[in-house]
Amino acid sequence: MISLERLTKVYGHGDRAVTVLQDLDFSVDAGEIFAVVGPSGAGKSTLAQCVNLLERPTSGSVVVNGENLSQLSEAQLRVARRTIGTVFQSDGLFSRRTAAQNVALPLQYLGVTPAETKRRVAELLDRVGLSPRASYYPHQLSGGQRQRVGIARALALRPSVLLSDEATSGLDPESTASITALLKELRDDLGLSILFITHEMETVLQVADSVARLDRGHIVESGRLVDLLRDPSSELGLALKPVGNARESGAGENSWVIQYTSTSVPTNWVTALSEALAVPVSLLAASIETINGATVGNATIGLPHTDEAETIEAAARLGLTARRLSAGRVNAGKALENSEQAA
Amino acid sequence: MSVTAGNSNLVPIGDIPALVIPALGETLIMVGITMTIVVLVGIPLGALIHNLARGGLFENRAAHTTLSWIVSIGRSLPFLILMASIIPFTRLITGTNIGIAAAVVPMSIAGIAFFTRIVENSLRSVPPSFVRVAKASGGSPLQIIATAQLSEAIPSLIGGLTINIIAMIEYSAIAGTIGAGGIGYVAVTYGYQRFDNTVMVATIVILVITVALVQLTGDALVRMTTPHSATAARSRRRLAAAIS
Numbered sequence: 001m002i003s004l005e006r007l008t009k010v011y012g013h014g015d016r017a018v019t020v021l022q023d024l025d026f027s028v029d030a031g032e033i034f035a036v037v038g039p040s041g042a043g044k045s046t047l048a049q050c051v052n053l054l055e056r057p058t059s060g061s062v063v064v065n066g067e068n069l070s071q072l073s074e075a076q077l078r079v080a081r082r083t084i085g086t087v088f089q090s091d092g093l094f095s096r097r098t099a100a101q102n103v104a105l106p107l108q109y110l111g112v113t114p115a116e117t118k119r120r121v122a123e124l125l126d127r128v129g130l131s132p133r134a135s136y137y138p139h140q141l142s143g144g145q146r147q148r149v150g151i152a153r154a155l156a157l158r159p160s161v162l163l164s165d166e167a168t169s170g171l172d173p174e175s176t177a178s179i180t181a182l183l184k185e186l187r188d189d190l191g192l193s194i195l196f197i198t199h200e201m202e203t204v205l206q207v208a209d210s211v212a213r214l215d216r217g218h219i220v221e222s223g224r225l226v227d228l229l230r231d232p233s234s235e236l237g238l239a240l241k242p243v244g245n246a247r248e249s250g251a252g253e254n255s256w257v258i259q260y261t262s263t264s265v266p267t268n269w270v271t272a273l274s275e276a277l278a279v280p281v282s283l284l285a286a287s288i289e290t291i292n293g294a295t296v297g298n299a300t301i302g303l304p305h306t307d308e309a310e311t312i313e314a315a316a317r318l319g320l321t322a323r324r325l326s327a328g329r330v331n332a333g334k335a336l337e338n339s340e341q342a343a
Numbered sequence: 344m345s346v347t348a349g350n351s352n353l354v355p356i357g358d359i360p361a362l363v364i365p366a367l368g369e370t371l372i373m374v375g376i377t378m379t380i381v382v383l384v385g386i387p388l389g390a391l392i393h394n395l396a397r398g399g400l401f402e403n404r405a406a407h408t409t410l411s412w413i414v415s416i417g418r419s420l421p422f423l424i425l426m427a428s429i430i431p432f433t434r435l436i437t438g439t440n441i442g443i444a445a446a447v448v449p450m451s452i453a454g455i456a457f458f459t460r461i462v463e464n465s466l467r468s469v470p471p472s473f474v475r476v477a478k479a480s481g482g483s484p485l486q487i488i489a490t491a492q493l494s495e496a497i498p499s500l501i502g503g504l505t506i507n508i509i510a511m512i513e514y515s516a517i518a519g520t521i522g523a524g525g526i527g528y529v530a531v532t533y534g535y536q537r538f539d540n541t542v543m544v545a546t547i548v549i550l551v552i553t554v555a556l557v558q559l560t561g562d563a564l565v566r567m568t569t570p571h572s573a574t575a576a577r578s579r580r581r582l583a584a585a586i587s
Contacts, residue, residue, distance in 0.1 A: 052479045078481055086479040092472060096495055096570055105490065106480035137570040157481065 002051070002084075002161045002193050003027030007060035009046050020046045022217045023060070028193040028210075030160070033183065035196040035204045035225075037236075038214035044197050047214065048165040051195060052086045053077050064161055082110070085154030087167040092150050093138040099149045100125065100134040106156040124152040128182060144175030151182060155190075162186070164196045168203050176200075180207040201240050205291060211236065229296040230261045232321040241298060246285035249302035253282060255325040256311070258299045260288070262319025265295060269318045276314040279304045300325075352537045359545050363529060367549055369443060370525035373518070374511045376447050381454035381507065386500075388414075388455065389462025390488050398471065400484045417456025422514050425449055426521065446523030450514050457510060461503030465496040498569040505561025509554050516550075526550060 007024040010017050020043045028034040038044050049055040051062060053069055061070040069080045093102050100121050107117045125131045128148040138146055147167055154162060164183065168176040180203060187194050196207055204211055204225070212222030213236045221228070221236040228237035249255040266272055274281040281301050288297030303311065308324060315322035354362055392414070394400040395407035420428070426449040433448040434440050469492055477491035493500070516527025526546050534543030566572045 049475075054475055054478055078483060081479055082481045084479075086476075088472065088476055088479075092476045094473060094476075094491070094495060096497065096568070105477070105482075108490075109477075109480055109482040109486050139571050153480065 001027060001030050001065060002195065003063045004051070005061045005063060007047075007050060007062065008058050009043075009050055009055065010058040020217050021050065021057075024214075024219055026212055026219065026222060028161070028195050030191045030193050031187055033187055033194040033196055033207055033209050035198060035208035035211040036214050037198060037201060037204055037211060040199060041216075042214045043217045044199070044214060045165070048086075048163060048197050052084050052163050052165075053081050082106070082157045083159050084161045084163055085157065085159035087147065087150045087154045087162065087164045089166045089169055093146055095138055098135050098137055099130060099141065099145075102138070102149055103152045103156060105153060110157065120156065121152075124155055125149075127155070127186075128152045142175065143171045144178055147171065147175070147179050148182065151179075151186070155186070160191075160193065162192045162194045164194060164198075166198055167196075168198065169200065176203055177206065183207060205240060209292060211240070213239075226292055226294045226296060229291065230259070232259045232261060232323065241287065241296065243298050243300060244285040244287055246300035249284060250282060253302035253304055254306075255284065256301050256303055257323045257325060258301055258315060259321045259323075260295060260297045260319065261321045263294060265297075265319040269320060270301070272318055273301075273314060273320075276317070277303070277306055277311060279306060353539050354533060354542055356541060359542060362533070362542065363526065363545050363549060366524065366526045366529040366546075367553070370512065370515050370527065370553075373443050373446055373450065373515045373523065373525055374508060376443075377450040377454050377511055377515075378504075378508055380447070380451040381458045381511075382504070384451075384455050385458030386462055386493070389459040390466065390493060392459065393463050393466040393492070394484075394488065400474070400487060414456050414459050417452060418460060420453075422449070422453050422517050423520075425453055426518060441522040443524055446515065446518035446521075446525075450511060450518060453514060454507060454511055458503070458507050461507060462496075462500065465499035465503055466492050468499055469495045498565045501561060501564045501568060505558060505565075508557050508561075512550065512554060512557070 004024050004026055007021060008019065009021040010019050012018055024047070026034065036044060036047060046055065050057050053062065057070050061068045063069065064080075064083050067080070067083075069077070069083075072080055093099075094105070097105070103121045103124050104117050107120060112120070122131065122134070125134050128151055130145060130148050130152070133141060133145060138149070141149065150167065151162075162183075168179050171179065183194055183196070184207065186192055196204075198204060208225045210222065210224050211228065212219045214220075221234065223231075223234075223236075225240070228234045229241055231237050243257055246255065270281050270283060281303060284300040284302055286297065286299035288295065288299070290296075311324075312322050388410070391401075392407060392410050395403045395410065397404075399407075417425075429449055429452065430440050433445050436448055437444040439445050473491040473495055474487055477487040482490065515523070515525050516530065519525050519527025519529075520531050522528065526549060530543060530546040530550075533539045534546060
């Protein structure tokens with residue numbers, strides 16, 4: 001388990017000091033994948049470097065399994081870094097070393113015997129499904145395979161915490177999916193605490209148990225992924241699962257945005273809502289999926305002029321939140337996303 | 344100018360190999376000893392200067408500036424001037440100021456300055472992310488320099504070493520003018536001072552062949568140590584075999 005306590009990082013001194021991270025507080029339990037998302041410039045790289053102890057925090061601490069790692073001397077830090085495995089962005093493999101030699105690197109630094117190194121490297125490459133590629137050089141591997149080698153290397157010293165620093169950035173969707181699946185499998189098998197830093201919202205949906213949003217050095221929102229997705233007032237939830245572009249509602253209809261807020265939304269809620277209100281329901285946009293075993297989703301529907309309070313209540317009985325869109329706000333989700341990008 | 348028949352100082356063609364081949368041997372010894380010293384000093388020095396720079400492993404502005412200046416001074420003196428100006432130092436170390444031993448001292452100094460810059464330049468071309476990877480993997484500074492910097496720069500270092508060896512062959516010819524022996528000495532005393540064009544041409548041919556061999560060997564080693572080009576060459580051969 002890893003926790004950050006009031007972690008602050010300031011670069012520069014006096015008038016020219018820039019606070020990159022301010023009072024970050026969160027913890028990642030064993031067996032949990034905690035994602036940190038944020039736009040570029042939010043402080044994600046600095047956070048990664050503070051967590052794997054390449055940078056010393058200005059104040060606050062990084063605690064791994066109860067040991068405070070931010071107060072150590074340079075030599076102690078080298079030992080402490082071994083409890084944290086880091087998967088870097090795809091450029092992290094040494095070009096003149098084969099996959100096996102790359103995985104062996106941390107073992108070689110530690111001074112493990114060649115026989116033991118060989119055994120461990122074979123085991124790690126097998127673990128990430130790359131045994132047949134052991135003697136390939138990085139340029140002979142695909143992006144996804146390179147990242148698997150990076151994961152094997154990060155696991156070489158049996159860390160309890162795995163830091164993934166933009167590990168899936170720049171990978172195609174298929175490779176990203178295979179990497180996130182591997183991370184989840186490792187989390188389950190080895191009980192790792194995984195801190196997953198990324199700017200890709202879609203990847204967060206695939207991998208995270210919990211998520212925090214970092215903006216200008218602050219954590220502005222955090223929580224369990226499913227809770228955020230079910231919270232109609234959560235900006236992060238909306239950013240993770242934006243309401244899709246909907247069709248225009250027909251003449252005499254109002255557009256409503258529906259969001260899953262309960263665990264027990266019936267699969268036939270469209271029919272159920274139609275019956276409860278005794279009006280036809282037009283489906284204009286919808287996205288429903290199962291994340292970490294829970295169903296989440298949102299939809300845009302068109303309803304004839306119904307009583308607003310009655311509609312909201314009928315939806316609530318089905319475990320849904322309904323919000324009527326005023327005319328011209330059909331693509332509210334899209335608009336919100338745009339304004340966010342502009343900010 | 345054609346060779347004048349009346350010049351009795353000319354070396355008969357049959358005697359040229361006996362004159363030139365031992366001289367080539369001397370040149371190779373001079374360059375060999377020099378390059379050994381240059382590599383042994385230049386690699387650690389270049390790696391040290393690289394890591395004293397901003398963002399390096401032992402960032403230290405004062406030390407970096409000082410060392411960098413010393414190397415720049417070594418690089419900026421023309422070799423002939425360097426050689427002449429350090430004669431007292433050369434005599435102190437070798438007890439003489441002529442011959443191979445005396446030539447090795449200024450050649451090493453010039454060569455170290457040259458190679459240190461080449462090492463620095465090669466290390467700069469290694470992505471800095473490798474150092475972060477090595478640090479995060481628990482490497483000590485020396486392990487990081489060896490694995491994440493020098494090892495990754497090997498093809499580029501070999502390329503630089505090739506250039507350096509060729510420069511040293513040239514310097515050995517300049518050293519030849521102050522009696523260091525070697526092919527340069529033969530070229531100057533026979534070809535230049537006695538107008539013996541046959542000897543001049545023979546030394547030129549030998550130097551061209553030597554330099555070409557050094558370059559070819561260097562290029563081959565660069566290819567061998569670059570996995571990308573090595574596998575590319577293998578697949579080209581496989582392709583060629585498949586077509587034929």
